Every structure is written in structure tokens, then in C-alpha cells.
Amino acid sequence: MMRLSFKEMKDAIAKIVPKDIQYDVDLEAGDIAIITPTPDAFGGGEGLVGQIAKKIKRRIVLRPHASIMKDEAETEEFIRNLIEDVAGIDSIYFDACYCEVTVICNKPGEAVGRRGANAKAIRDECGWLVKFERTPPIYSKTMHDIRGYRASHAKERRKLLKDFGLNIYRPKRPGSFWVRTTALGSYREVGRACHLVTSNESRVMIDVGVNIASDTDPMPYFTAPEALPMEKMDAVILTHAHLDHAGMLPVLFRYGYRGPVYCTPPTRDMMLLLQSDYLKVGGAEGKRAPYDMEDIRTCMRHVIDVDWGQTVDIAPDMKLTFHNAGHILGSSSVHLHVGDGKHNIVFSGDK
């Protein structure tokens, strides 16, 4: 299959979109974002988005242009006036990185309005894309903090998504194709799960666990020649949040890795909880963890949420799909499609 560069994709899109429609093309890691002041012009099943996706064979996301977006305070006021009390709005979160507003409420079915009328009104009047979520039975400060933290770094995350995208759609390297996997931890031992998939084009790490039981060797074999230089890896993927799979992830950021971390949203939230606990417990026992809260926060800014069943481009020659592994909340088997799908590798994670 022909692999298009970012410029070639833009040219292909320009041939499909009528001249009088305003838009920009941007990258959100492996997704192609179309930013427009007239989102309706792109919609519909057989609409422009569908035609573009068919042509360039990439996931297309539609984002409102800044010129049609009301500010957060105005949008919040609009939402609170629009949605009836019976829906029981609990809180409203904005994430400018994806132009998304999340309304947490007791009755999302009521909040969304008849046939989605409220969702449409918010989009049409305020520009923001809206999601409705049910109020959880117990308030989680962790989730509140993560949402706030990611929102406050929306601009930086937007820039990172673009950089990740440019890396994914970089020019192809010459030479024949090969791929191999390397064991960096958890083989014939329990703990510190870590695998590396290397091809002639890219390097991807799956899981970055800690060996809790070992005082002397808690880390995976980060210094194996194939793992270096760490900062040049294309992506890190997590199967789930348990410390023996994600406990050493912040170490990568301590040593200069600044690439994306792909995981499901529950894995993202729970790993932050478990990594912070690991620091606390280690501190209480007088053992120093090889990273600190700042490394955990840096890591949080680099996380890209991927839901089960969604296929995303993560490297020039690799796509990723998560499947429900049934182990803990958010746990996934990692399916890598390598080299235009000629090779398929599955890491089951814990089952």
C-alpha cells in the first residue's frame, strides 16, 4: 500500500473539498484533523469526511475553528441554561486540546436532549464538541486532577500531537522490511514486563513494568543496545496499569523520552494512582524510587487515549488496536499490525 506523506495527504484532501469551503489540515498523532469554521459542510455519511477517509485511508477527526468557538465561561453558562435541572449537572470539564467539553451529570440521557438536540445546540452555538458522562457513584479526586492537569496543558499537548504526527508520517526509509521482538523483562521471571518491537523503520516499547520483589534489579533491561537511545523510540504502549506493567514508565521520561504513550483512559487514570502510591510506599520504607512526581506529570502530558477496538497509526509501519483482556479495568491485549499488515503481533498482557 502506498504511504502518503503529510503534504501528499493535504494535496489529496484539497482535490476533494470544494474551493469555497474554508479549512485547515492538522495532525493529531496518527489522526488527520480537519479544522473548519463550517463543520456542517463536512458532515453526513457520504459527506466530505467519509470521502476523504476513503481516499487517504486514515482516521479523520473534525475540529471547530477557533473563530466559531465561544470561550469556556460563556460556553459553561450556555450549557447550564440549556440543560434542564432534571439532568442534574454535576460538573463541566473543558479540554481545549481536542475542542471538547465533557458534561458530567446524573442523567446523560436527559442532558443530551431529544434526538441529541442539546448536543447539537451546544456545538452550533458554542463550537465545542460535547460529551455527556454519568456522575460516578464516588467522587474521584484523581480523575478530577488529571482532567484539570491535562486541560491546563492543552496548548502543549496540541503541539505534541502535531510532532507525534509528523514523526508517524515521516518519509519512508529505503531497504527491505524486517521486524523482531526483544525481551527486556518478565521472561522466565515475574515482574518488570517490557518488550521491544523493532523494525527497519521504527521502535516501539510495550509495557514498562517494575519488579516489586527485587531490591537490586527492579527495572527492565533499559540499557540493552536495542533499547537505546531511549529518547528516539517511536512509541510506548501499555497493556494495563498494574505496577509490574507500568510502574517504571516515568523513568523513561526522567531519561529524556518525550514520545507518545498509548493506553486506554482507565489505564491512564489508574497508572497515575499506582505510580504515585509506589513513590509514597517506597518513601515510607526508606527506598528511593528512580523517579518523582514531576516525571509522572510529564508522562501524563504525553498520554494518548485509545479505546478498545479503535485502530491507530503509531509509527510509519505500525498500527495499534487494543482488545479487552478481561484482567482489570481498562486492561488490553495489544495487537500490532506491522509492515502494511503483513505481520501481526499480539501481546496478551495479563489474562
Ligand SMILES: [Zn+2]
Ligand atoms: Zn496485571
